[in-house]
Amino acid sequence: MKSNIESFLDLVKERNGHEPEFLQAVEEVAETVIPYIIENDIYYGKNILLRMVEPERVVTFRVCWVDDKGEIRVNRGYRIQMNSAIGPYKGGLRFHPTVNMSILKFLAFEQVFKNSLTTLPMGGGKGGSDFDPKGKSDNEIMRFCHSFMSELFRHIGHNTDVPAGDIGVGAREIGFLFGMYKKISNGFTGVLTGKGMSWGGSLIRPExxxxxxxxxxxxxxxxxxxxxxxxxxxxxxxxxxxxxxxxxxxxxxxxxxxxxxxxxxxxxxxxxxxxxxxxxxxxxxxxxxxxxxxxxxxxxxxxxxxxxxxxxxxxxxxxxxxxxxxxxxxxxxxxxxxxxxxxxxxxxxxxxxxxxxxxxxxxxxxPGKASNAGGVATSGLEMTQNSLRFNWTREEVDLKLKEIMSNIHDSCTEYGKDENGYIDYVKGANIAGFVKVADAMLAQGIV
The missing domain is CATH 3.40.50.720 (NAD(P)-binding Rossmann-like Domain)
Structure with a gap:
């Protein structure tokens, strides 16, 4: 068993050796999922996990914008579209100077399992930029967001990839991003979540x-x-x-x-x-x-x-x-x-x-892939409300959120409880998240 895990990790390190955060996330999953794969013939020999750790698509692009002094600034933008086996890519945008490929790939990989655990039809993705909103004026942030979306828009859509907020991307940034997407696409769709209540948002989403x-x-x-x-x-x-x-x-x-x-x-x-x-x-x-x-x-x-x-x-x-x-x-x-x-x-x-x-x-x-899944779960509920052109009450959304978190806990317990009654929530979350995505990938063939 140990040799199987080590061989897998050696291969992943060979391909991604300069990405420590991503390797850390993969190692944590591999240590619990590979033994499960070996014990279940339906998954063994299909290289399912190897396919999961390789993004379906990685997009990088230049973001040029003008600051309040009239100086042209240049940042780097990203979108990691990790896995769409169970639904459109779903995951936040992070604006922070530490953003790089390793961090975004780790976040996108975790998002695949997190979104699977919610039981909602959402694949995993993540994106962002090394832009730092701190100390910037509202106009500077607007100009950056508009420039960022002028490239990102061609890679996303309400049935393709639905970004949300993350560190450095709150209601203000989502508003600027959505405004440019709406202008370019000439359509009002639920392509971003975390929107304001007056233009397609959901109650309880910030919380x-x-x-x-x-x-x-x-x-x-x-x-x-x-x-x-x-x-x-x-x-x-x-x-x-x-x-x-x-x-x-x-x-x-x-x-x-x-x-x-x-x-x-x-x-x-x-x-x-x-x-x-x-x-x-x-x-x-x-x-x-x-x-x-x-x-x-x-x-x-x-x-x-x-x-x-x-x-x-x-x-x-x-x-x-x-x-x-x-x-x-x-x-x-x-x-x-x-x-x-x-x-x-x-x-x-x-x-x-x-x-x-x-x-x-x-x-x-x-682990975060289980306990912090409430944000993306409510983003999924926002997507549902956008499709219905309808808003649930605060109480209704909160009740659905609590029910989803309870279901995630039950899934972790199912796969993580040992014979002595101790619940390894890391193992439970990894296997429960893996099973749903893996079953979908097997059903869809080698794509």
Whole structure:
């Protein structure tokens, strides 16, 4: 078995040796899926996983735009169309200076499994640019988005590829992107998700990833006859996902102790309540300020510069910032401080060493492809509403989101539960996601 996994990974490394994030994501999947393939003749000998790790299409393009000083700026744009076996490509656009091919391929590969887990008919894709929205005026961001979409439009469509937002791409950017797509295509279609409510958006979409992360953690806790009530919760990040993970945690009776950004984290021993969270939302969403400014209004809190919040004692940890933010040392610190549950709100925020530590300690651990699937699930619901030319109520969408997260948890349990009752949610998510895509690929032949 080990030799099969190593041979597969050697081949993938030979082709993608300069892409560490992508290789990390593939290795995590291969270690659980290859044994399952070998045990099931229907998949064995078909090179299904090898076909899955190779994108169906990779698009790169130049993005030229003019800044407020009249200078021509040049960025690089991408779209990775990874797998369309079960539906049109679906996945976000990320605008951040760290964006490169490796990061986007890892995100697209994870998206294939995540979208499969939702049970909705969506393939996997990802895209973005090394453009940094921070410090840019609205007009500069509009000019960039219009230039970006003037190339991307030819590769997407509501039955082909439906992008959404991600880091650096919120409601403002989606609006600018959609406006240019509508102008060029001369059609009003559901080609992007995360749209405004007055022009095709869905209620609960901004909240969905954060809410879903907490809903999944809630289901894990239920397996131990436990809940969020009275629990100390540490959250990383302070953007969309972290904000709504905090909101849902508060609603379920948990006490949120931290939020963070790239400059460091805040620790509020009294807890970040609804009023304080509203301040953070205004600070980050409207003023686009730093999390350290929290102390100007709430001086009893502490700001720890240049560090992540995993050193804070807690019961539940929700990493909601970015990839590889929680390493093995962080995991051991969380465990020694009594953490019993980790639910990933970001994509692959835990390193391989951290995941190994969590599994060894047999705590509740949910990988992002399962626990943060709420965002893309609600994007799928937005696509449905666009097709119907109809909007569901907030309560209806939230109920559907909660049901989807519950179903994902059940799928992970089905494939991840061992004979002793321990649930390996990583194994469960990987195999459950693989099976649906693999069955579709086998049915469609070698294409």
């Amino acid at each position: 969905a990833t954060g809410y879903g992360t907490v809903y999944f953690a809630e289901k894990m806790l239920e397996t131990k006859e436990d809940s969020f009530k009275g629990k100390d919760v540490v959250i990383s990040g302070s953007g969309n996902v972290a904000q709504y993970a905090a909101e849902k945690t508060i609603q379920l009776g948990g006490k949120v102790l931290t939020l963070s950004d790239s400059s460091g984290y805040i620790y509020d021993e009294d807890g970040i309540d609804t009023e304080k969270l509203a301040f953070v939302m205004e600070l980050k969403n409207e003023r686009r300020g730093r999390i350290s400014e929290y102390l100007e209004t709430y001086p009893n809190a502490k700001f720890v510069k240049g560090r992540t919040p995993w050193e804070v004692k807690c019961d539940i940890a929700l990493p909601c910032a970015t990839q590889n933010e929680l390493n093995e040392d962080d995991a051991n610190t969380l465990l020694s401080n009594g953490c019993i549950c980790v639910s990933e709100g970001a994509n692959m925020p835990s390193t391989k060493g951290a995941i190994t530590a969590f599994h060894k300690a047999k705590i509740l651990f949910a």
